[in-house]
Amino acid sequence: MISSSFRHALSVALLTVAGALAFSSCSDKPDTAQTLPFIGERDVRPRADGGPADTIFAAIPSFTLTNQDGQTITNQTFAGKVYVADFFFATCPSICPKMQSELLRVYEQFKGNPQVSFLSHTIDPAHDSIPVLRDYAQRLGIQDASRWHFATAPHDTIFSLASRYMTAAQKDSGVPGGYAHSGTFALIDSDRHIRGVYDGMVKEEVDRLIKELPILLQEEAAKQKKAQ
Amino acid sequence: MKPLKQPVWYLRGLALLGVAVSVGSCFSNRQNEGATLYASHCSNCHGAQGEGLKRLIPPLAGADYLTKNRNGLACLVRKGLQGPLIVNGVDYNQVMPAADSHLTDSQITNILNFVQTSWGNQGEIFTIREVTEQLRACGASDGQ
Numbered sequence: 469m470i471s472s473s474f475r476h477a478l479s480v481a482l483l484t485v486a487g488a489l490a491f492s493s494c495s496d497k498p499d500t501a502q503t504l505p506f507i508g509e510r511d512v513r514p515r516a517d518g519g520p521a522d523t524i525f526a527a528i529p530s531f532t533l534t535n536q537d538g539q540t541i542t543n544q545t546f547a548g549k550v551y552v553a554d555f556f557f558a559t560c561p562s563i564c565p566k567m568q569s570e571l572l573r574v575y576e577q578f579k580g581n582p583q584v585s586f587l588s589h590t591i592d593p594a595h596d597s598i599p600v601l602r603d604y605a606q607r608l609g610i611q612d613a614s615r616w617h618f619a620t621a622p623h624d625t626i627f628s629l630a631s632r633y634m635t636a637a638q639k640d641s642g643v644p645g646g647y648a649h650s651g652t653f654a655l656i657d658s659d660r661h662i663r664g665v666y667d668g669m670v671k672e673e674v675d676r677l678i679k680e681l682p683i684l685l686q687e688e689a690a691k692q693k694k695a696q
Numbered sequence: 697m698k699p700l701k702q703p704v705w706y707l708r709g710l711a712l713l714g715v716a717v718s719v720g721s722c723f724s725n726r727q728n729e730g731a732t733l734y735a736s737h738c739s740n741c742h743g744a745q746g747e748g749l750k751r752l753i754p755p756l757a758g759a760d761y762l763t764k765n766r767n768g769l770a771c772l773v774r775k776g777l778q779g780p781l782i783v784n785g786v787d788y789n790q791v792m793p794a795a796d797s798h799l800t801d802s803q804i805t806n807i808l809n810f811v812q813t814s815w816g817n818q819g820e821i822f823t824i825r826e827v828t829e830q831l832r833a834c835g836a837s838d839g840q
Contacts (some may be wrong), residue, residue, distance in 0.1 A: 561793040566740040569749045607751040607790075645793070 504655070504663040504684050508634065527660040528632055533589070533619035536601040541587075541617055543660060548692070550684050551585040552677070553654045554668060555626075555635045557592035558604045560645050567651040567668040572608060574653070575616060577678050583685060586616035589629065591637050591647050593620045634665050653677055658688055730810025733803055737795055746815045752790055754783035757815035766820070770827045771834035773804050800840040801828045 508526025515522060533541050554571060556564040571586065578584040590596035596604075601618040610616045620626075630637040630649070633656075637649035655664035655677060664680050667673040735744070741753050748755035756762070761783045762769065776794040780787060799807070805827045812819030831837035 559791050561791070563740060565749050565753055568752075569743070572750075603789075604752070607788075609750045 502683065503687055504680055507662040507665055525661050526632075528656055528662070529629070531621070531625070531629055533617075533621045533625075534598065535613045535617040535619045536598060536605045537613045538598050539613060541619060545617075546585055546587075546656070546658070548658050548688075549583050549585050550658060550663075550681070550688060551587050551656050552681075553587045553589070553633050553656060554652065555589045555591050555630050555633070555637050555649055557590050557645070557647060558596050558600050559592070560647070562645060563649075563651045563669055568608060570668050570671070570674045571653065573674060574678055574681075575610075578681065579615060581685075582615070583688065584615075584681065588616070588618050589626050590618070590620050591626055591630065591649055593623055593626060596620055634662065655681065655684065657684055658691070729803070730806035730808075731814075733799070733807045734810050734814075737797075737799070738807070741792070746811065746817075748783075751786060751788060754781070754786070754788045756811050757817060759783050762811070762817070762819055767830060769808055770801075770804050770822075770830035771836060773807060774799065774831060774836045775834065798838075801831055801837055802840060804831070 506525040510526065511524040512521045513524055528543065530543055535541050552571065552574060554567065556568060568588070571588070575586055590601060598620065601620060605611075605613070605616070605618045610618075621629075627637055633652065633654040635650055635652040635654070637647065639646065640648040651668035653666040653668045653674070654662050655666070657663050663684055664677060666677045738756075742748055742756050743753075746755055746757035746759075748757075754761065761781070765772075772792075774795060776792045778791040780789040782788070802824050805822050805824045808822050808827065811817065812821060828837050828839065
């Protein structure tokens with residue numbers, strides 16, 4: 469009796485574990501089939517003809533920046549592509565080296581795919597001149613700006629862009645380095661919409677970006693096919 | 697009696713696991729303090745394995761700098777470092793800031809010893825006394 473009730477308990481426990489495993493693999497599954505969400509504030513606009521209202525998703529505004537090769541880059545630079553954006557500065561004493569090494573990991577995964585670009589904005593434009601950015605990029609192993617831009621712009625431009633990419637950044641003389649900012653990686657589709665936000669300081673989050681990026685690429689490929 | 701055998705085996709396994717876990721947590725020695733301090737003060741830049749980052753941040757694993765500049769290491773950790781330097785034949789030129797919060801002489805000793813004995817490094821161990829002397833020489837000892 470004892471042993472059979474023990475066995476029963478054991479099998480219940482095993483079943484629970486198996487159930488949990490099955491459950492987690494279920495919730496993993498949609499990742500490959502699903503489309504990525506639209507992130508950020510949305511606006512619902514009633515249609516003049518009384519039809520179902522249009523949803524307007526948050527989008528990255530128009531920008532003009534200069535990259536490490538001294539080239540002007542705008543939204544047009546990323547036309548028909550997806551890109552990953554983040555904010556850093558060359559002398560950042562805290563999170564940046566880790567962040568940039570995580571972004572490098574993503575870059576290494578997708579560097580063979582010209583559909584994917586990278587855009588790192590400096591939040592310290594006063595120090596990070598174009599030569600400083602070029603040196604930084606080359607030291608990181610990025611020889612030219614064809615796929616990964618290290619970009620600068622006037623201070624205010626950068627800071628207002630940061631919030632649009634869901635990155636908190638501000639001057640703060642109380643923290644080492646003089647700037648407080650979060651290590652967000654934002655994944656942007658070819659219509660300027662944010663489709664993923666990841667914590668660049670957390671390996672698992674960056675792994676998720678690496679897993680989700682192909683889902684967006686699939687969607688983009690389908691979109692281009694349709695447009696043809 | 698036979699059916700009982702398996703469950704008992706399971707229980708024994710669990711008990712063993714429990715012992716292993718509790719033994720593991722008994723080791724809070726200096727090596728451990730060094731590891732913890734390294735994780736919070738150094739690893740964002742130098743990497744969890746002391747691997748550094750390309751040509752931006754020099755490695756600590758297998759770095760010739762550690763043996764060549766042994767006498768300057770304590771002051772380097774307390775005060776930071778900048779300007780061009782060469783580690784294992786590769787040139788670096790960034791800024792390492794001073795430690796972001798105050799580290800005592802003894803904490804610096806533990807960090808350095810963690811570095812000296814990790815990732816295949818087999819550097820000579822530091823005593824607190826040696827570290828305090830190095831720090832005195834650059835006017836940065838706190839005597840703790």
